[in-house]
Amino acid sequence: MLGRAAFFLLVLVIVAYTVFPFYWAIVASLKEGSALFTVEAWPSRPAWDNYLAVFREQPFGRNILNSVIVAGGVVALSLALGLSAAFALGRVQFRGRKMLLLVILGVSMFPQVAVLSGLFELIRALGLYNNLLGLTLSYLIFTLPFTVWVLTTFLREMPVELEEAAMMDGAGPFTVLTRIFLPLMGPAMATTGLLAFIAAWNEFLFALTFTLTDEMRTVPVAIALITGASSFELPWGRIMAASVIVTVPLILLVLVFQRRIVAGLTAGAVKG
Amino acid sequence: MQRARRRGAWLFLAPMLLVLAGIAGWPLGRTIFFSLTDARLDLLGDYGFIGLENYLWLARDPEWWAAVRNTLVFASISVSLETLLGIVIALVLNARMRGRGLLRAAMLIPWAIPTVVSAQMWGWMLHDQYGVINEMFLAVGLIAEPRAWTADYGTALAAIIAVDVWKTTPFMALLVLAALQLLPEELYEAAEIDGLGPVGRFFRITLPLIWPALMVAIIFRTLDALRVFDLMYVLTGNSRATASMSVYARQQLVDFQDVGYGSAAATGLFLVIAIVTALFLTFGRLRLGAEPGR
Known part of the structure; x- marks a missing residue:
């Protein structure tokens, strides 16, 4: 009985630990003026002012749109490129295949800062500085490797008879991929797409370095750069409101797709 | 055919x-090439070749070595804590109980939110005057007066490690949990017959079996921790007390416009990561090149 209670307490502590910072951000975001500076479990007079101020004081709506465009583009590109590459890596035996998989894994371990100056030069040469397309392309450096890796895993497990039957009917490889395998890849595509979306949505270093104007910022940069009248008076209420705004959709995504996310996270690691 | x-x-x-x-x-x-030049950010096309001079400057810069130290301390302590806490949480989550799905979803929240957001949330909690951490610690008598956790040279890095542990322990816990759930039930029944206690069971059966998965998770987390940037940049800016190698390299590259020198620092980080990877692969007895799907 005592063990049971201790166990329950442990669970409670774990939940409190993981969720409390987010709860505290919500509390702060609902306070205005000097109420912010008193510690209380729930604001005595909750107010929405901070949420309105986030959109009034900076182009936060535009920032959200930018993040959605970039993350959406990254997902589409990684899935298209990744699926095509995974088809070759998962279904065909050719020399250099293992080597290639290793190199791709190696790219995912790159520190982003190691490509920063080279990428900066490239992006400026292509005229993509302060441009969402430049960000979208640069994000492929960390989404493509794991997309290829996970999709390869899934494609390998497809029965070979499926492919043979289609080839008998005279289908080319492209048809086999798009008509036979793609419809069966739904779960895998959803999982990798989701992980790529979250990674792109959260990215900070490239977004900070490759954009210049407030209108082109993505959400993380916008939140990091919120400042008040002076550097000593950060508008914490507004920062917390912005944080809550971008976190809520992510939490919903996680709650809906938690099984898929866990499957995707572990697909590479546990089997690796 | x-x-x-x-x-x-x-x-x-x-x-x-x-x-x-x-x-x-x-x-x-290009980065490696730039590291051998005196290129500047405003005039990227106009540079001279200066050989290894940047690296010599780097080796003599105490700020660079502080950044190396910060990064290594950050990576080793935070990954160790995350692994320990992650295993404990995974063992708890592995027990059969109601609401396990919901608990697992709660664990994903810190992992899913942007690092910038978690840095800001913790920045507010750690605030020197109005932060709830100070309030709590004062209430239980851990500290006598409010502390400026992120500004104080002695506690800044510890504060950053605490935030990172909060954010990435769930990731670790979920990977360990996935490995735990693959373990066959019969093993434990046999252990019970042999009279192994829970601690013995963990060290003799569970740990060796989840070791490969654990090593992979540790490697990924370590490489990730070595390139840390967002947390420091948002919580403490370019402060020397916490600046990581990534922060240092970007500061040289962008803020000081010194592409040649910054590229040398970035290449240095790249080398450190390559060395750590090689060490892991040698001593972790791990075949990272194993075929996916097997």
Whole structure:
């Protein structure tokens, strides 16, 4: 009985630990003026002012749109490129295949800062500085490797008879991929797409370095750069409101797709 | 037939390879090249070749060595804590109980939110005057007066490690949990017959069996921790007490416009990560190149 209670307490502590910072951000975001500076479990007079101020004081709506465009583009590109590459890596035996998989894994371990100056030069040469397309392309450096890796895993497990039957009917490889395998890849595509979306949505270093104007910022940069009248008076209420705004959709995504996310996270690691 | 198939395979690979070569291979090569020049950010095309001079400057810069130290301390302590806490949480989550799904979802929240957001949330909690951490610690008597956790030279790095542990322990816990759930039930029944206690069971059966998965998770987390940037940049800016190698390199590159020197620092980080990877692969007794799906 005592063990049971201790166990329950442990669970409670774990939940409190993981969720409390987010709860505290919500509390702060609902306070205005000097109420912010008193510690209380729930604001005595909750107010929405901070949420309105986030959109009034900076182009936060535009920032959200930018993040959605970039993350959406990254997902589409990684899935298209990744699926095509995974088809070759998962279904065909050719020399250099293992080597290639290793190199791709190696790219995912790159520190982003190691490509920063080279990428900066490239992006400026292509005229993509302060441009969402430049960000979208640069994000492929960390989404493509794991997309290829996970999709390869899934494609390998497809029965070979499926492919043979289609080839008998005279289908080319492209048809086999798009008509036979793609419809069966739904779960895998959803999982990798989701992980790529979250990674792109959260990215900070490239977004900070490759954009210049407030209108082109993505959400993380916008939140990091919120400042008040002076550097000593950060508008914490507004920062917390912005944080809550971008976190809520992510939490919903996680709650809906938690099984898929866990499957995707572990697909590479546990089997690796 | 087979040959046509192989030729076709390269056709399917080409787009991905071209993109990776363009955004990873080429820029990395340019960074290494720039590290041997005196290039500046405003005049990138106009540079002179200066050999290893940047690296000599780097080796003599105490700020760089502080950044190396910060990064290594950050990575080793935070990954160790995350692994320990992650295993404990995974063992708890592995017990059969109601609401396990909900608990697992709660664990994903810190992992899913942007690092910038978690840095800001903790920045507020750690605030020197109005932070709830000070309030709590004062209430239980851990500290006598409010502390400026992120500004104080002695506690800044610890504060950053605490935030990172909060954010990434769930990731670790979920990976360990996935490995735990693959373990066959019979093993434990046999252990019970042999009279192994819970602690014995963990060290004699569970740990050796989840070791490969754990090592992979640790490697990924370590490489991730070594390139840390967002947390420091948002919580403490370029402060020397916490600046990581990434923060240092970017500051040289962008803020001081010194592309040559910054690239040398970035290449240094790249080398550190390569060395750590090699060490892990040698001593972790791990085949990272194992085929996916096996």
